[in-house]
Every structure is written in structure tokens, then in C-alpha cells.
Amino acid sequence: MQTLVAFAVGLIFGCGLILAGMTNPAKVIAFLDLAGPWDPSLALVMGGAMAVASAAFALARSRARSLLGLPMQLPTLKTIDRKLVLGSVAFGIGWGLGGLCPGPALVALASGRHEALVFVAAMLAGMAIHEISSRKIS
Amino acid sequence: MTIDWASFTPWTSLAGGLLIGLAASLLVLMNGRIAGISGVVGGLLRPRTGDTAWRAAFILGMLLAPGLYAWIWRIPQSEITTSTPLLVAAGLLVGIGTRFGSGCTSGHGVCGLARGSARSLVATLSFMLAGFITVFVTRHVIGG
Structure with missing residues (x-):
């Protein structure tokens, strides 16, 4: 059942991204281009998504188990470190260059x-590099 | 700052955002998991028993989304102008960055902010700022 839910969620998520305009890199870059003719559309994507998700997370936080009886796996990490900031900055640079996020x-x-094939292949390689380097550390 | 009203799509973008929010809500309420794409994909690179099926199903759903969408409605045009070498660099940065930073636009930007996570707020501000600066440099400093 949880696999079926995940499949449906992937479908809805993907359709949402297409409808929102997020799958058009030119539109994403136009949102990031504050100095050019600015397209503010993507602010509404984030606003709309957060408005709905905030209610769901408020409910999720008050429960130990999900509606399917699975453990509620919310992140517990609270430390704000260099890894978080530098990783996010690297992601932001890549996002600005290609107009694509995962x-x-x-x-x-x-x-x-x-x-997109070129981009996704490079992205998976990047994730694999992280995987290998974090295994060496630990 | 000039707003490009001709390209502004408030209603479809808002509706798309609501769908994304609905998807994230369903995943956390039903499965107790965070709908962060980089995390869902990255987790497959470190497979653990009983933890891979839902991730694969989620990604399969995303990959079938354009097909479903095109069946209901017309897929909006998309335009990629970035050169291949730059796309490779962008992909590598996005892959490494989202894993080191523990999330991307969905995990930090939507789910994290919706949870009120301070980590996600810092991450989101970091990648947004880096994105704004990168586009400013590529469009107006180098490319201008």
C-alpha cells in the first residue's frame, strides 16, 4: 500500500511541476533573474505548495504513526553547519546555471x-560522488 | 526591477504549487516520509531492505507524469538554452550540493519550510541567493 501511495504521490508531484512551469528551465531562470524582465510565477508555486503542506505537517507532527500505521520519519537534525550551507550554495549555483532542480x-x-538526460546523468554522478566520499569518512 | 507580465502565469503556477503541496501532504500523512526528490533519489544509492520499493515507485510516478499530463492537457513548452558542458557542471553541482546540503527545492523549500525547520530556512535562503547571484553573473556580467 505504501508503494502505491508513493507512486500516486510521484504522479501528482510530477503533474504539479509541469502545471506550475517548473519543468521549463527558461522560466526557472527568468524567476532567478531579478535584474532582467522578472517572472515572479515560481514564488506562487512555493507559496501554494507551502500553504497546503503546512497544514499536513502540523497534523503529522502531532502523530507518532502515519495513517497507514508507519513510523513518522521527520528529520530530527537541528545543527546548522558548514555542510548544510556550502551544499546548498553549490546546489543554488547548479540550479542557476541549468534552471533545473532534481x-x-x-x-x-x-x-x-x-x-535533461545529460543533466540527470551528471546529477546522479554528483550524488554518487557524495555517497563515496561520505562512506570513506564514516 | 521590471516584471515580465507577459510570461507571468499566476493561476497555473499557484495550481501547480497546490498539487505539489497535496503530494507532499499525502506522502507525510500516509507514509510518514518527506517528499524531497534529492533525498528520495539519493536514498536509492544506499539501498536498505524495505526502503527501496516506495522510492522506486515515487520516481516511476514522476517519470510517468508527463504521459498522464499530456493525456489530460497540453504540456507547456519548455526551453533549455544551457550548453552541454554547462549542463554537466550544473548537474554535478546539483547532485553533490543537494546531498551535502541534505535537500533541494522540495525537501527544504517546500517540506522543510512547511515544518518550520530552521535548517531548511537556512538551506533555502542559501540556494535561492546562490541561484540569484549565478543568474546575475551569467546573464548580466559575463553574458550581458
């Missing part, structure tokens, strides 16, 4: 954009 990249890949 979700929209997967959807663009499935829409048959060959540029």
Missing part, C-alpha cells in the same frame, strides 16, 4: 528532452 529534471527527462 524533480523537474526527472520529469523533463521523461518528456524526452535529451538535454
Whole structure:
């Protein structure tokens, strides 16, 4: 059942990204381009998503188990460290360069954009580099 | 600052945002998990028993989304102008950065902020600021 829910969530999430305009890198870059002709659309994507999700997370926080009886796995880490900030900055630079973040990249890949294939392959390589380096440390 | 009203799509973007919020809500309320794409994908690179099926199903759903969408409605045009070498660099930075930073636009930007997480607020401000500066440099300093 949880697999089926995850599948449906992926479908809804993907359709939301397409409808929102997030799968169009040119639109994402137009949102990030404050000095150019600015397209504020993506602020509404985040606002809309947060408005709905805030209510759900408030409810989720008050429960130990999900509606399917699974453990509620919310992040517990509170430390704000260099890793968090530098990682996020690196992500932001990559996002600004390509106009793609992980979700929209997967959807663009499935829409048959060959540029997205290049991006997703590099992204997976980047994630693998993190995986290898964090295994060496631990 | 000039607003590009011709490209502004308030209603579809808001509706898309609501759908994304609905998806994140369903995943946390039903499965107790955070809908962060980089985390869902990254977790597959470190497979643990009983933890891979839902991740694979989620990604499969995302990959089938354009098909479902095109069946109901017309997929909006998309435009990628970034050169291939730059796309490789962008992908690497996004892959490494989201894993070191423990999240991306969905995990930190939507779920984290909705939870009121201070870590996610710092992460979101960091990647937004880096994104704004990067586009300013590529569009107006180098490319201008």
C-alpha cells in the first residue's frame, strides 16, 4: 500500500511541476533573474505548495504513526553547519546555471528532452560522488 | 526591477504549487516520509531492505507524469538554452550540493519550510541567493 501511495504521490508531484512551469528551465531562470524582465510565477508555486503542506505537517507532527500505521520519519537534525550551507550554495549555483532542480529534471527527462538526460546523468554522478566520499569518512 | 507580465502565469503556477503541496501532504500523512526528490533519489544509492520499493515507485510516478499530463492537457513548452558542458557542471553541482546540503527545492523549500525547520530556512535562503547571484553573473556580467 505504501508503494502505491508513493507512486500516486510521484504522479501528482510530477503533474504539479509541469502545471506550475517548473519543468521549463527558461522560466526557472527568468524567476532567478531579478535584474532582467522578472517572472515572479515560481514564488506562487512555493507559496501554494507551502500553504497546503503546512497544514499536513502540523497534523503529522502531532502523530507518532502515519495513517497507514508507519513510523513518522521527520528529520530530527537541528545543527546548522558548514555542510548544510556550502551544499546548498553549490546546489543554488547548479540550479542557476541549468534552471533545473532534481524533480523537474526527472520529469523533463521523461518528456524526452535529451538535454535533461545529460543533466540527470551528471546529477546522479554528483550524488554518487557524495555517497563515496561520505562512506570513506564514516 | 521590471516584471515580465507577459510570461507571468499566476493561476497555473499557484495550481501547480497546490498539487505539489497535496503530494507532499499525502506522502507525510500516509507514509510518514518527506517528499524531497534529492533525498528520495539519493536514498536509492544506499539501498536498505524495505526502503527501496516506495522510492522506486515515487520516481516511476514522476517519470510517468508527463504521459498522464499530456493525456489530460497540453504540456507547456519548455526551453533549455544551457550548453552541454554547462549542463554537466550544473548537474554535478546539483547532485553533490543537494546531498551535502541534505535537500533541494522540495525537501527544504517546500517540506522543510512547511515544518518550520530552521535548517531548511537556512538551506533555502542559501540556494535561492546562490541561484540569484549565478543568474546575475551569467546573464548580466559575463553574458550581458
